[in-house]
Structure formats: structure tokens, C-alpha cells
Amino acid sequence: xxxxxxxxxxxxxxxxxxxxxxxxxxxxxxxxxxxxxxxxxxxxxxxxxxxxxxxxxxxxxxxxxxxxxxxxxxxxxxxxxxxxxxxxxxxxxxxxxxxxxxxxxxxxxxxxxxxxxxxxxxxxxxxxxxxxxxxxxxxxxxxxxxxxxxxxxxxxxxxxx
Amino acid sequence: xxxxxxxxxxxxxxxxxxxxxxxxxxxxxxxxxxxxxxxxxxxxxxxxxxxxxxxxxxxxxxxxxxxxxxxxxxxxxxxxxxxxxxxxxxxxxxxxxxxxxxxxxxxxxxxxxxxxxxxxxxxxxxxxxxxxxxxxxxxxxxxxxxxxxxxxxxxxxxxxx
DNA sequence: TATTGTTATACTCTATAACTATA
DNA sequence: TATAGTTATAGAGTATAACAATA
Numbered sequence: 051x052x053x054x055x056x057x058x059x060x061x062x063x064x065x066x067x068x069x070x071x072x073x074x075x076x077x078x079x080x081x082x083x084x085x086x087x088x089x090x091x092x093x094x095x096x097x098x099x100x101x102x103x104x105x106x107x108x109x110x111x112x113x114x115x116x117x118x119x120x121x122x123x124x125x126x127x128x129x130x131x132x133x134x135x136x137x138x139x140x141x142x143x144x145x146x147x148x149x150x151x152x153x154x155x156x157x158x159x160x161x162x163x164x165x166x167x168x169x170x171x172x173x174x175x176x177x178x179x180x181x182x183x184x185x186x187x188x189x190x191x192x193x194x195x196x197x198x199x200x201x202x203x204x205x206x207x208x209x210x211x
Numbered sequence: 212x213x214x215x216x217x218x219x220x221x222x223x224x225x226x227x228x229x230x231x232x233x234x235x236x237x238x239x240x241x242x243x244x245x246x247x248x249x250x251x252x253x254x255x256x257x258x259x260x261x262x263x264x265x266x267x268x269x270x271x272x273x274x275x276x277x278x279x280x281x282x283x284x285x286x287x288x289x290x291x292x293x294x295x296x297x298x299x300x301x302x303x304x305x306x307x308x309x310x311x312x313x314x315x316x317x318x319x320x321x322x323x324x325x326x327x328x329x330x331x332x333x334x335x336x337x338x339x340x341x342x343x344x345x346x347x348x349x350x351x352x353x354x355x356x357x358x359x360x361x362x363x364x365x366x367x368x369x370x371x372x
Numbered sequence: 373t374a375t376t377g378t379t380a381t382a383c384t385c386t387a388t389a390a391c392t393a394t395a
Numbered sequence: 396t397a398t399a400g401t402t403a404t405a406g407a408g409t410a411t412a413a414c415a416a417t418a
Contacts (some may be wrong), residue, residue, distance in 0.1 A: 060344070060345065060348045060352075061344075061347070061348045061351060061352075062344070063328065063329075063332070063340070063343070063344040063347075064324070064325045064328045064329075066344060066347040066348045066351060067231075067235055067328055067347060068235060068239065068324075068328075069351055070228075070231075070232065070235075070347050070350070070351060071231070071232040071233075071235040071236050072236075072254075073351070073354070074228055074229060074232040075232055075233075075236060076274065078229070088384065088385080088409095090384085090385065090386095091384090104399080104400095105399070105400060105401095106398085106399060106400080113237075114385090114386075114387090115386070115387055115388080116399075116400065116401085117386080117387065117388080117389095117400085117401075117402080118385070118386050118387070119400090120400065120401055120402080121384085121385070121386080121401095121402095122384090122385075122386095124401095125383095125384075125385090137399095140394080140395075140398095140399080141393080141394050141395075141399095142393065142394045142395070142398065142399040142400070143394095143398095143399060143400080144399080144400065163225070163229075164225045167224065167225045167228055167229075168224075168225070170350060170354055171224065171350055173349070173350060173353035173354075174346060174349060174350055174353075178346045178349065179224070181342055181346060182224070182343070182346045182347070182350075183221070183222075183223075183224040183227060184221065185335060185339045185342060185343045185346075186222070186224075186227040186228060186231050186343070187221045187222045187227045188334070188335060188339070189231070189331060189332055189334060189335055189343075190222060190227060190230055190231060190234070191221075191222075192334035192335075193234070193331055193334075249407070249408080251407085251408070251409095252407090265376080265377090266376075266377060266378095267375085267376060267377080275408090275409075275410090276409070276410055276411080277376075277377065277378085278377085278378075278379080278409080278410065278411080278412095279408070279409050279410070280377090281377065281378055281379080282378095282407085282408070282409080283407090283408075283409095285378095286406095286407075286408090298376095301375095301376080301417080301418075302376095302416075302417050302418075303375065303376040303377070303416065303417045303418070304375095304376060304377080304417095305376080305377065
């Protein structure tokens with residue numbers, strides 16, 4: 051039986067966060083679909099926005115096997131969204147970067163997705179909106195510290211190797 | 212440049228919610244993988260926990276085409292997790308429900324996932340935790356109302372049609 | 373005629389295993 | 396030998412289109 055809170059139903063914390071996650075996931079999915087992109091392709095472009103990783107690093111960033119990365123980059127490259135170049139440092143390594151076309155898509159999708167999220171939060175009061183942002187940020191920062199992850203990379207705009 | 216808030220970094224609302232979503236998504240994915248289940252299969256089982264929908268309704272609940280639902284249910288049925296039965300009301304319709312085995316998996320995954328989420332929120336103060344739950348719930352309820360979706364089905368434990 | 377569901381088909385996405393080339 | 400990446404293969408997941416059965 052769902053608990054009541056005042057006159058309206060309230061979800062449990064877990065159910066609420068799970069549903070919120072799926073919802074936000076779908077918002078991004080829908081915006082990506084406007085460019086005929088899957089979520090994974092979109093994450094690929096997003097990750098490349100401020101990085102120029104090797105295939106290997108890309109696998110770690112996206113939590114994918116190297117063979118999955120090969121296929122992913124193949125399809126993105128075939129569509130002209132990313133490009134491969136040989137690493138000057140390591141004859142075995144391959145660097146992946148956005149093309150202008152890929153960058154244009156990121157520049158289009160990102161703000162629209164931002165609007166979607168803003169719209170989702172529009173029914174909240176201003177103070178609830180601020181509180182949500184602060185609390186979520188706090189939880190993520192604590193989690194990142196525990197995992198030894200840097201949430202705020204130095205943003206190497208044009209790092210070459 | 213990321214804004215500062217006191218001594219710690221704070222993410223933008225959009226970035227924070229997006230990251231939180233992917234994180235929660237991954238938590239569920241990891242728990243599901245322990246049963247060799249994909250996220251989609253897990254969502255299928257979760258949706259069936261308190262429903263006995265037709266294939267058609269299932270498609271709406273999971274935002275999938277009917278042909279995708281056919282394949283999804285095929286694979287779950289082959290593994291003994293769900294079962295199809297003819298609708299007594301409509302000769303064309305097919306009802307889908309959990310088997311005991313499917314129910315057992317839900318009963319195992321749900322609390323573990325709940326613990327993962329609780330752990331993620333553990334660094335928050337008690338009042339922040341409550342506020343997060345309340346605010347998220349509020350946003351989801353408002354969104355569901357706008358979309359004409361019922362977040363709280365009447366929980367038909369043993370509804371036959 | 374319209375709706376429910378399945379099937380055929382094609383593509384994306386993913387991992388494992390075997391392979392090539394470089395370190 | 397070890398590492399970086401690709402390829403072959405197999406399977407899940409998805410949608411479109413065509414179809415059969417029922418309403």
C-alpha cells in the first residue's frame with residue numbers, strides 16, 4: 051500500500067529515484083532520436099566533447115569491452131561523427147575525436163536536453179528546485195570521493211598526444 | 212568553469228540529475244547481472260510485480276513497440292520467468308504474469324537495489340534525505356498528471372480478466 | 373474496419389575468442 | 396611476453412512492415 055503524505059501519494063525514495071532515472075534516461079533518448087542517435091552513440095559524443103581518448107580509454111569511460119568500442123566507433127565514423135587518428139606516442143594506439151558534424155550534434159542535443167530537465171522540474175517551487183540541485187550534488191560528490199573519481203576534470207580543450 | 216558552493220564544487224542541476232540517473236541505472240544493472248538479467252528484462256519483471264497486463268499495455272508501460280514486447284516476453288518465457296495466458300475478455304489479447312521463479316528474482320533484486328540506493332544517500336543528513344524523497348516524488352507526480360499516467364495502480368494482486 | 377499480437381527482416385549493441393601489430 | 400586494436404561470431408534488443416485472428 052502506497053504511503054500517503056498530506057493529500058497526495060508519495061513514492062518511496064527508491065521507487066522515486068528509480069523512476070526519475072528512467073524518465074531522465076528517456077528524455078535524453080528522445081532528443082538523441084531526433085538525430086537518429088542511440089543513447090550509446092550520444093554518450094560517445096558526450097564523452098568526446100572534452101577528451102581525445104584512445105580506444106582503450108574510451109572503453110573504460112563507457113564501461114565497454116574493446117570489441118564493443120571498435121564497433122561503436124565504426125558506426126559513428128561511418129556516419130561522419132567521429133574520426134580515428136594514429137597516436138604519435140604509441141604505434142598500437144588509436145585516438146578518437148569528434149568531427150565538426152559530431153560537435154554540432156552535441157551542441158544541439160545538450161541544451162535541448164537541459165530544457166527537458168528544466169521542464170520536468172518546473173512544477174517545483176524555487177526553493178525545492180534549489181534544494182534538489184544541492185542535495186543531488188552533495189550525494190554525487192560524496193559518492194565520487196568514495197570511488198576516487200574526479201567529478202571535475204581539468205577540461206583539456208585541445209589536448210594532443 | 213564549475214560554480215563553487217561553499218568549499219565544495221557543485222554540479223549544475225542538469226548535469227547532476229543526468230549523472231545521478233546513469234549511476235542509479237548502473238546500480239540496477241549490476242544487481243540484475245547477478246541473475247544474468249539485462250536492464251530491460253529486469254524492468255519487465257518489476258512492472259509485472261503488481262500488474263497482469265496485456266502485451267499491448269506492457270508496450271505502453273515500457274515504451275516499446277508491440278513487436279519488441281513479443282520478443283522480450285518470448286525470451287523471458289523461455290527462461291521461465293513469465294507466462295502468457297489468453298484473456299477471458301478479449302480473444303485477441305494475451306495476459307502476461309510472473310511465474311514463481313520470476314517473482315523470486317524480483318524479491319531478491321529489489322531489496323538489494325534498495326540497499327544500493329540507501330548507501331548512495333547515506334552521506335546525506337536525515338533531513339536532506341527526506342527532502343530529496345519528497346521533492347523527487349513531487350516532480351514525478353506532477354509529471355505523471357501532465358501525461359495522464361497513473362503512478363499508483365490499484366495494485367490488483369490477483370486481477371483476472 | 374480496427375485492434376491485438378506474431379513473424380520476417382534488418383540494424384544496433386554487447387561480449388568472448390582468436391587474431392595482427394607494436395611495445 | 397604483454398598490450399592495443401580489429402574481426403568473427405553469437406545473442407539480446409529494437410523498430411518497420413506484413414500478416415492472421417478477433418472485435
